[in-house]
Structures are given as C-alpha cells and as structure tokens.
Amino acid sequence: MDAVSPVTVRMFGLLYAARREAGLPTTVAVEVPAGGTTARQIARDLELDLNIIEGVFVNRTVYDLGHRVVNGDRIAFVPEGTPGPHRLFLGLYKAGRDTADADESGASSSD
Amino acid sequence: MRHSLRVNMSDLSVVREELPAKWARYGGRALTSAIVFTEVPPQADPLGPENVLVVAPGLLGGTNTPNGGRLSIGAKSPLTGGIKESNSGGQAANALGRLGIAAVIFTGKPVDPHAYYMLTIEADGSAVLSRVDEWAGAGNYEVADAVKAMRPEGDRYSTITNGPAGEAGLKASGIAVSDMKGYPNRFAGRGGLGAVMGSKGLKAIVVSDKGVATPAHADKEAFSAAVKTFSAALREHPVSGQGLPTYGTNVLTNILNEAGGLPTRNFSEGSFEGAEATSGERQREITLERGGDVSHGCHTGCVIKCSRYWNDKDGNYVTKGPEYETIWAFGADCGVDDLDDIAELDRICGDMGLDTIEMGATIGVYMDSGAIPFGDGKAAIATLNSIFDGSEPGKVLGDGAEATGLAFNVARIPVVKHQALPAYDPRSVQGMGVTYATSTMGADHTAGYTVATNILKVGGDVDPLKPEGQVELSRNLQIATAMLDAFGLCIFVAFPILDIPEAFTAIHEMAQAHTGDTWDVDALLQLGKETLAYEKLFNDAAGMGAKDDRLPEFFKTDALPPHKVVFEVSDADLDSVYDFVPEVAKTLGIS
Numbered sequence: 001m002d003a004v005s006p007v008t009v010r011m012f013g014l015l016y017a018a019r020r021e022a023g024l025p026t027t028v029a030v031e032v033p034a035g036g037t038t039a040r041q042i043a044r045d046l047e048l049d050l051n052i053i054e055g056v057f058v059n060r061t062v063y064d065l066g067h068r069v070v071n072g073d074r075i076a077f078v079p080e081g082t083p084g085p086h087r088l089f090l091g092l093y094k095a096g097r098d099t100a101d102a103d104e105s106g107a108s109s110s111d
Numbered sequence: 112m113r114h115s116l117r118v119n120m121s122d123l124s125v126v127r128e129e130l131p132a133k134w135a136r137y138g139g140r141a142l143t144s145a146i147v148f149t150e151v152p153p154q155a156d157p158l159g160p161e162n163v164l165v166v167a168p169g170l171l172g173g174t175n176t177p178n179g180g181r182l183s184i185g186a187k188s189p190l191t192g193g194i195k196e197s198n199s200g201g202q203a204a205n206a207l208g209r210l211g212i213a214a215v216i217f218t219g220k221p222v223d224p225h226a227y228y229m230l231t232i233e234a235d236g237s238a239v240l241s242r243v244d245e246w247a248g249a250g251n252y253e254v255a256d257a258v259k260a261m262r263p264e265g266d267r268y269s270t271i272t273n274g275p276a277g278e279a280g281l282k283a284s285g286i287a288v289s290d291m292k293g294y295p296n297r298f299a300g301r302g303g304l305g306a307v308m309g310s311k312g313l314k315a316i317v318v319s320d321k322g323v324a325t326p327a328h329a330d331k332e333a334f335s336a337a338v339k340t341f342s343a344a345l346r347e348h349p350v351s352g353q354g355l356p357t358y359g360t361n362v363l364t365n366i367l368n369e370a371g372g373l374p375t376r377n378f379s380e381g382s383f384e385g386a387e388a389t390s391g392e393r394q395r396e397i398t399l400e401r402g403g404d405v406s407h408g409c410h411t412g413c414v415i416k417c418s419r420y421w422n423d424k425d426g427n428y429v430t431k432g433p434e435y436e437t438i439w440a441f442g443a444d445c446g447v448d449d450l451d452d453i454a455e456l457d458r459i460c461g462d463m464g465l466d467t468i469e470m471g472a473t474i475g476v477y478m479d480s481g482a483i484p485f486g487d488g489k490a491a492i493a494t495l496n497s498i499f500d501g502s503e504p505g506k507v508l509g510d511g512a513e514a515t516g517l518a519f520n521v522a523r524i525p526v527v528k529h530q531a532l533p534a535y536d537p538r539s540v541q542g543m544g545v546t547y548a549t550s551t552m553g554a555d556h557t558a559g560y561t562v563a564t565n566i567l568k569v570g571g572d573v574d575p576l577k578p579e580g581q582v583e584l585s586r587n588l589q590i591a592t593a594m595l596d597a598f599g600l601c602i603f604v605a606f607p608i609l610d611i612p613e614a615f616t617a618i619h620e621m622a623q624a625h626t627g628d629t630w631d632v633d634a635l636l637q638l639g640k641e642t643l644a645y646e647k648l649f650n651d652a653a654g655m656g657a658k659d660d661r662l663p664e665f666f667k668t669d670a671l672p673p674h675k676v677v678f679e680v681s682d683a684d685l686d687s688v689y690d691f692v693p694e695v696a697k698t699l700g701i702s
Binding site: 010012013014016017020026052057060061062076078079080081 | 349350353354355357358362365366369370371382391392395396576673674
C-alpha cells in the first residue's frame with residue numbers, strides 16, 4: 001500500500017499564538033479521508049477558533065472554509081487582523097463570510 | 112488659523128505666512144504636493160536652490176484625532192525625478208499641529224556649502240536657525256543626544272534629523288523623526304529626501320510644544336463625539352484592535368510567503384524558506400524573551416500601537432522593531448533569515464539615514480551580481496557600512512537599486528520611476544503591480560494598499576493572479592490613501608473605515624467639527640483626487656510619461672514560482688488609472 005502524503009497545516013497570527021500558549025505545534029500534518037474534507041472540518045478537528053478565521057490558503061491560494069482539501073495539500077489558516085485595505089469597499093468581505101456560512105448549513109462548498 | 116513658516120536657507124530668514132485660502136482644506140500630503148507643484152519648476156535640480164522641502168502635519172495634526180499624527184515631507188525627489196511625499200510617524204506632526212503650523216517650507220541653499228543648520232521652533236511660536244557645524248557627519252542617534260543635551264530640563268520636543276547619507280546627497284537617503292521616547296527611529300524614508308534636506312544645509316529641526324494646548328475646534332462637542340466613534344472603531348476592528356497591536360506589520364511575512372507573493376532573492380522567487388524565522392509571530396516571541404517592547408504608538412494619539420522595539424541578546428535597545436517591509440528587504444529579498452542581522456541593518460540605516468526598502472532591494476541586486484552571496488547577513492552588513500567608509504562599491508550602493516544594478520550589470524532591477532519595489536511581488540499581487548507602476552511616487556506600497564483585498568479575497572471578485580478589476584481597485588485605493596495622508600491619518604485606519612461605516616463617517620465629522628467647514632464623503636474623496644492631480648501634473652511637466660508607468664520587463668516575461676505567473680495588466684489599462692485627473696485639474700484651475 002502506498003504511503004499517504006498528509007495535509008500540511010500551518011496557523012498564523014493569533015491562531016499561532018493560541019497554539020503556542022496551549023503548548024501545541026503551529027505546523028501539523030493531518031491525514032484526511034480519500035475524498036477530502038473541508039478546511040472547516042480540519043479547523044474543527046484542530047480545535048481552532050472558527051470565529052476568528054478569515055480565510056484559508058490551500059496550495060497558496062485563499063479560499064473560504066468550505067473549500068475541499070485533499071491529502072498532499074498545503075494549507076494555512078489566516079485569522080482576522082491582517083493589514084491591508086479592506087474588502088467591504090468592494091463587497092468582498094461579506095461575500096467571503098456568506099460563502100462560509102452557506103457551507104456551514106449544508107449548501108454546496110466552493111470547490 | 113493655521114500658518115506656515117518659510118525658511119530661506121539662502122539668506123537664513125524665517126518668515127511666518129498665512130496659509131493661502133485656497134489651501135485651507137489641505138494638510139499633510141495634499142499641502143506638500145500643492146506647494147511643490149506651485150513653487151518648484153518641474154525641471155529643477157532636486158538638490159539645487161529651486162527645490163523646496165516641505166514638512167507638513169495633516170489637517171487634523173495636533174488634535175487628539177486617533178492615529179492622526181502622521182507627518183508628510185515633500186519635495187522634488189532626487190531618486191525619482193518626480194514629486195515626492197514621504198510619510199512618517201513620530202512626534203513632530205503633533206507638535207507642529209499644536210503650534211498651528213500647517214507647513215514649514217525650506218527654500219534656497221546656503222551660500223556656505225559646509226554650513227549645517229538647526230531650525231528650532233519654540234513653544235511660543237518663535238523660530239530661529241542656528242549653526243551646528245560640529246554635527247557634520249553625525250548619525251541620527253548622536254544628533255538626538257546632542258539636541259537632548261541642549262534642551263531645558265522637562266522640555267517636551269520632537270526632532271526631525273538628517274544623517275550622513277543625506278549630507279552626502281545619496282539618492283537612498285531619508286529623514287528621521289523622533290518617537291515618543293526621543294529615539295530617531297521613525298522615518299520618511301522613500302525618495303531620497305534626506306539628500307534634499309542635506310542640500311539645504313539642514314541637519315535638524317526641533318519643535319517644542321511644551322505646555323501648548325491642542326488647537327481649538329469649531330464645534331468641540333461634535334469633535335469629541337466623532338473622536339469617540341473613531342477610536343472605538345479602531346479598537347474594535349480585528350486588524351487595528353488585534354492583529355497589528357499583537358504582531359505589528361510583520362504579521363504579513365507568513366501570509367505573503369504563503370501566497371507566493373514574498374519577493375525572494377531579488378524577485379527571483381515568490382516564497383522564502385526563512386519566512387517563519389523572520390515572521391511577525393517569531394519576532395514577537397524573541398522580542399518578549401529579550402524584554403523588549405512589543406506594542407506602543409509611534410505618535411501621540413495612536414490607539415493601534417503597532418510599533419515595537421528590538422533588543423539585542425543582552426536586552427539592550429538596538430532599533431525599532433523592524434517593520435514588515437524592512438524585514439522583507441533585508442530578509443527574504445537578500446535570502447537572510449536572521450532577525451538580529453536584519454535589525455542591525457535596520458539600525459545602520461536608521462542612524463545613517465538610509466531608506467531600508469531601497470537599501471534592502473539594493474543589496475539584493477548587489478547579491479544577484481554575485482559580488483556577495485545571497486543569505487549572508489554579515490556580508491550585507493559589511494556592504495551597507497561600505498557606503499560610509501569611502502570604498503567601492505559604497506558610493507554606488509547609496510544611490511539605490513537601479514544605480515547598483517546598472518553598475519554591476521544585473522539583469523533584474525526591480526524599480527519603477529527609479530525607486531525600488533517594496534515587499535509584494537506584482538506577479539502574485541497584480542493590483543499592487545498596478546499601483547507600483549502608476550503611482551506618482553514611484554514604486555510605493557503605501558500609495559494604494561491592495562494587499563488584503565488581493566490576497567485575502569475570501570470568495571471575492573478580484574483574483575490576485577489575474578488582471579481583471581485591478582485598475583479600478585488600485586485607482587480607488589490610491590485616491591483613498593492620498594486622502595488619509597492629507598489628514599495625517601495612519602494608513603492602518605483604512606481597515607476600520609472600510610469595514611465600519613461609522614468610522615468613515617467619523618473622519619468627515621472630525622474634519623467638519625474641527626474646521627467649521629462642510630465635509631462629507633464626496634469631499635474626502637475629492638481631496639484625494641486633488642492631491643493626486645497635483646502630483647500627476649507635476650510629474651508630466653517634469654518629463655514623465657506613460658513609459659514611466661510601467662513595471663520592469665522581467666515581471667512580464669519571468670514567471671514567478673510557485674504560481675508561475677507573470678504580470679498581465681495591459682499598458683492600456685495602466686494608462687487609464689489616472690483618467691480622472693484632467694477633470695479635477697480643470698476644477699482646480701491648474702494644468
């Protein structure tokens with residue numbers, strides 16, 4: 001049987017701090033089911049605070065938490081609080097939140 | 112009524128002038144750019160007597176506007192050849208604002224080329240020039256100590272000083288501004304304005320505001336109410352209330368690296384294996400381990416408090432906590448992953464008066480020539496010091512990345528309008544590429560800060576790797592940024608004001624309550640447009656054209672790992688960014 005390459009998960013900013021305070025690593029490898037799982041589920045499994053996650057990088061591109069992640073992916077959770085002019089001016093911030101919330105209630109994910 | 116001080120360095124006169132009525136609504140960058148546009152012949156030698164150096168607090172400077180204490184310094188740039196506003200934190204803007212000074216305008220040039228002067232503005236409003244020839248060649252920290260020794264016990268003052276780089280007329284030189292503890296560690300770094308200050312024989316400006324009250328408001332109650340709203344928004348927003356106070360600007364290193372947009376080894380790659388070692392998260396841990404300060408304001412009234420101090424391994428102060436752009440410049444761009452080496456490079460720049468972005472990019476280019484290896488922090492330190500020991504290649508390096516690249520035959524020279532690009536690769540953050548290409552300032556990350564919208568698009572419409580939508584985004588953000596600079600507001604208030612409607616409203620409410628004039632959202636944006644119109648027209652008259660609003664060719668041809676993308680925004684789209692200028696110029700009666 002071939003070895004499964006796990007998902008590499010990193011955590012930035014306040015998520016990094018929370019992990020360090022808990023004595024937990026800020027970069028971990030997790031194995032997900034063959035069909036993948038959502039980034040949100042990975043965050044839940046790691047007991048990250050979903051309320052402060054703004055987005056997730058999957059293979060260096062940002063998605064909402066409903067994005068499906070498969071083994072071998074490289075992901076990173078980014079909390080709110082990152083400098084840079086914002087999304088509401090162009091309606092982006094709410095769009096991101098709405099997508100995440102829709103997925104939470106069982107609607108289709110972004111992938 | 113605000114006034115200006117006109118300091119003629121040719122005849123050494125200091126004259127108080129009323130601010131022209133047409134500029135009554137201008138402060139900060141709007142005022143420096145309007146003055147430079149009006150007074151400086153576009154073809155003037157930047158280091159000649161026809162150039163002016165303008166120091167201006169924002170329109171709300173001196174008040175207790177939260178994060179309203181930024182300082183604008185303007186002139187024709189010896190680096191770009193165009194107009195320049197370089198923006199700094201520190202205490203000087205608050206002090207000038209309290210004294211009712213809208214601008215200090217330095218004109219002319221001393222008859223004696225070896226003379227050095229200090230302008231002292233006392234709390235009673237008097238201002239005198241004095242000779243300080245003995246400070247020739249002194250670093251900014253030494254000058255700060257010398258000024259401290261001269262001031263009366265218990266004085267409250269701030270300094271604006273020029274290091275040896277500015278004295279030498281180096282195009283990478285900047286101007287230092289003291290922070291709340293008196294360290295000269297805040298910096299108007301970009302564009303070589305230290306050289307302009309040096310050309311005027313000006314070593315220091317000292318501003319005392321001891322015992323001076325904040326300026327009166329047209330409507331005190333309304334002003335206080337708006338301040339309260341604004342302050343609450345800054346404190347509650349996750350960017351200004353949590354992210355920046357905790358990690359400072361360097362929270363961006365991990366994020367840009369993850370996005371593949373962290374320029375590495377002179378823009379040859381988009382991610383850096385040493386990112387985590389130089390990240391804001393790691394910087395905070397080390398700072399705390401060494402007893403350093405991890406959160407304070409860079410000026411009175413700052414509620415975000417993203418500044419910090421970096422201590423050495425023995426717990427002694429070295430420099431300010433290097434900002435993200437500095438850590439990128441001396442870190443990823445040079446392949447250096449040691450924060451102590453980066454801090455040492457920051458300290459040298461701060462003391463000698465060099466722009467850390469320009470110098471990091473310069474050393475990255477120099478490393479790309481093969482002269483010293485990427486990743487060698489100690490060699491980078493020795494190279495930086497060579498600028499001041501008279502040896503080659505120091506003389507070239509001090510004039511920046513383009514001069515260095517040309518001298519050492521480097522193919523990849525990351526500059527626009529002769530100024531080095533900051534810490535975001537325009538291939539992975541295409542909107543930033545639009546701003547880099549078209550900004551009146553040359554490649555400038557603060558001119559239109561598209562990073563969060565581009566990288567953290569979070570289900571949004573603008574793909575950071577694609578050209579669609581980037582021009583409008585960049586244009587709007589350049590206008591908004593110019594407006595914030597005119598008020599003297601920190602660029603980091605951008606996040607709360609775009610997310611919290613009451614915060615945006617509070618800006619024009621503060622302006623209206625303070626000045627008694629009518630302000631609204633449209634007026635705010637008009638202020639930003641007028642500022643950019645002055646700048647664009649000056650640059651056009653100075654000989655800049657569409658050819659100068661372009662990224663270096665390699666960004667269009669060399670695909671950037673890991674995304675393997677090139678910059679794709681078309682020239683026609685770039686040329687449309689400033690299409691609002693003719694109409695605004697017409698309303699201003701300028702051309």
